[in-house]
Amino acid sequence: MKESCPIREGAGRHPEALALTFAGWSWTYAELDGGVGRWVAALRSRGVGPGDRVVVLSTNHAALVHLFLALGRLGAVMAPLNARLTPSELRPLAEEVAPRLTLALTPLRSHLPGAEPLESFADAVHEASSECPPLETEAPRVILFTSGTTGRPKGAVLTEGNFRASARCSEANLGAHPAPRWLGTLPLFHVGGLAMLTRTAYDGGCLVLRERFDADDTNRALDAEGVTHASFVATTLERVLDSRRDRPVPPTFRCALIGGGPVPAPLLARAKAAGIVSLQTYGLTETCSQAATEHPGEADGHTAGRALPGLEVRVVGPSGEPLEVGREGDIEVRGPTVMAGYLNRPEATREVLRDGWLRTKDLGRLDERGRLTVLARRTDLILRGGENVYPAEVEKVLADHPAVREVAVVGLPDAHWGEVPVAFVVMREGALSQELFGEWCRERLARFKLPSRFLEIEALPRNAMGKVERTVLRQRARDA
Incomplete structure (x- = not known):
């Protein structure tokens, strides 16, 4: 044609x-x-x-x-x-x-x-x-x-x-x-x-x-x-x-x-x-x-x-x-x-x-x-103790918090669970509180999906196309 x-x-x-x-x-x-x-x-x-x-x-x-x-x-x-x-x-x-x-x-x-x-x-x-x-x-x-x-x-x-x-x-x-x-x-x-x-x-x-x-x-x-x-x-x-x-x-x-x-x-x-x-x-x-x-x-x-x-x-x-x-x-x-x-x-x-x-x-x-509903790139999937944790699902919950501007969740190797989710949070206002966000997530997510840590970051690292560089965040999570 x-x-x-x-x-x-x-x-x-x-x-x-x-x-x-x-x-x-x-x-x-x-x-x-x-x-x-x-x-x-x-x-x-x-x-x-x-x-x-x-x-x-x-x-x-x-x-x-x-x-x-x-x-x-x-x-x-x-x-x-x-x-x-x-x-x-x-x-x-x-x-x-x-x-x-x-x-x-x-x-x-x-x-x-x-x-x-x-x-x-x-x-x-x-x-x-x-x-x-x-x-x-x-x-x-x-x-x-x-x-x-x-x-x-x-x-x-x-x-x-x-x-x-x-x-x-x-x-x-x-x-x-x-x-x-x-x-x-x-x-x-x-x-x-x-x-x-x-x-x-x-x-x-x-x-x-x-x-x-x-x-x-x-x-x-x-x-x-x-x-x-x-x-x-x-x-x-x-x-x-x-x-x-x-x-x-x-x-x-x-x-x-x-x-x-x-x-x-x-x-x-x-x-x-x-x-x-x-x-x-x-x-x-x-x-x-x-x-x-x-x-x-x-x-x-x-x-x-x-x-x-x-x-x-x-x-x-x-x-x-x-x-x-x-x-x-x-x-x-x-x-x-x-x-x-x-x-x-x-x-x-x-x-x-x-x-x-x-x-x-x-x-x-x-x-x-x-x-x-899009859950994750296969390479971004977090396997915690045999349970699938999809970053997008956790990110959506955290993004709904009024104090959060941006968030990205990555997997961190863990000796007991295999992997655990870690959340990087760009705050809109106030200081990051582990207790506050932990409570927010516990009310909205199953226990195995809860981030093990919340890390405050000034801006999410992005590549030239604007996509979040999760490999950079994984390394930062390891360093932290």
Whole structure:
């Protein structure tokens, strides 16, 4: 099956509609179509064609949007690298991609030797190419490297069909909107950021792109720029509410997708009071963003919701057998958003893709309504005296305490129990009290799930993708 460029389609249907805004600039569909055409001509002049790969190092920027869309018209592949990585971390990733061309924002060019300036790459081209052939749904579009918290980063290959299906499935869950305006604060080197870009293009909407997240700026966008959708994690949602002093959002705002793990119940209540419909999600790079998401009419903050329409989520046992409702096991996902595989890693691909099912290596359970509760990465599971302790479950209880800003739970080796849970707590106010938190947890958790210690920490260590570095916390727990 072949698909045409959504910007070219939009330029034909609604040429004057806004497609992109960034840093005080804006592009209609007609203007963006012409701009992408110039990028196509510039790339073509450098020999970039079908199947070629282009490495790019950039924070969010309008030039990155133009590059992504132009590469799609050429049938070429974009490999955006994490702008927060060090040169020594970036080098092996770029080498693995083996690019035809390497681009970087000028302030980042020193991190990638040989990179050409991204923002001025197409400036010398004045004649736009009209080239815009249909693209096969199986054609690779992007190589996104996983965060590497459990080993060497792997390049997930996502196709045109993956992004199309992700947009279609998300719209089926959230409900159609005549012209959605997504606030793009997630980085475009992250699957969540690219999903917002492609979603707005396929849905005929506008990407309100920001270089980075800022709570005050986010509120200005909500209040004055007609933003209808946004994506947050618990900490950024809280900062938005703090910044606006819980003032209600305009009725134009439809909903916020919440990723990154469980959200404290008091925070969800604050968001609801401010008119923010907060939908918890579960997704991976390998599933092109969301795999499961709460439905706007059913959101209660207790689960990550059901599989998106068109996708399947199941929980299986040790031998791969599907488990009944309520049983805890390995989460697997099947559907048109699942990646094609890992770049240059056939063994790793075979390990995670079996009979069309993606083995996520996450643990969870389904309820009677098909809603998914995510419990832990298998590598984060704590085995205490033969009982499974899921960090997410303990973290949710502690996060609901009004004095807690953030929390992470890890396992510590123990001579008697094998492992015991240790909680690292970022306090919102006051001093950490072993007795207070111990009592709070005893009222809400079985005895074997209780943390053996509560350790106060100024901030949770996170990797360049913002994920908690549990290996660092385990070492700190041992040192303590």
